[in-house]
């Protein structure tokens with residue numbers, strides 16, 4: 001059962017909002033699009049595992065996608081964590097294409113693309129072992145019951161050719177293509193028969209993990225040196241993302257896909273929260289969504305049942321970032 005479902009990270013959602021709102025001729029666009037492409041490919045690789053994980057649905061496993069947990073003033077991030085009452089399993093998902101060679105001598109991974117370009121990456125097996133050490137530390141810090149922790153590096157692209165030196169058993173045991181996931185999982189299931197966690201301590205662990213999860217929250221305008229005044233204003237189409245929609249009597253209409261919606265503004269206000277601030281004044285709301293009437297703007301804001309701070313003219317509304 002998925003406790004934390006597979007979905008795009010906060011960074012990906014921020015990048016989508018930024019690309020929606022950044023003018024097409026902005027000089028920063030190519031760099032941001034390139035970065036977004038990499039992040040999104042990584043996410044798609046992780047999402048492609050959901051099919052295999054769904055086979056564990058009828059068993060009492062708790063599955064967490066993309067947890068970011070604190071230990072000793074820094075964070076570590078797990079692509080997937082699967083928790084049972086007998087063992088835990090960390091999955092590190094890689095979406096590299098081409099040929100990858102695990103170099104055991106220097107603990108590095110050398111990827112060769114189809115165009116024969118070589119690139120070196122940190123060894124994912126060492127990476128996932130580091131995650132394992134971090135998770136052990138985390139469980140100890142949080143006073144959660146200890147549990148054996150297994151690790152796997154999963155390649156999400158079935159066409160990636162995996163290579164290493166002969167007899168490098170560390171790699172052949174720890175690195176798999178996603179298609180072999182269920183067989184590898186079965187090996188762990190057979191290995192552990194002793195119950196390490198009671199029902200109660202599993203519940204506690206699940207609760208604590210979700211509470212500790214701290215998404216990486218980056219100010220993208222600062223990172224890419226984009227001034228907020230540059231961003232395009234108006235309400236975007238929640239279906240095809242065209243900006244702006246046209247305001248008609250009590251609703252918005254998209255002139256590209258002709259979708260009509262009374263509450264399209266709710267999606268656009270998420271863009272404000274993702275890119276600018278999680279609190280907003282009535283004036284900024286009106287300006288960002290390009291609403292000509294102050295009374296309509298206030299009416300829409302009030303209809304969202306947001307918590308407020310301050311009095312009359314200086315009131316600010318608190319926006320929530322939907323998970």
Ligand SMILES: [Zn+2]
Nearest residue numbers: 237240254257
């Ligand atoms: Zn549209």
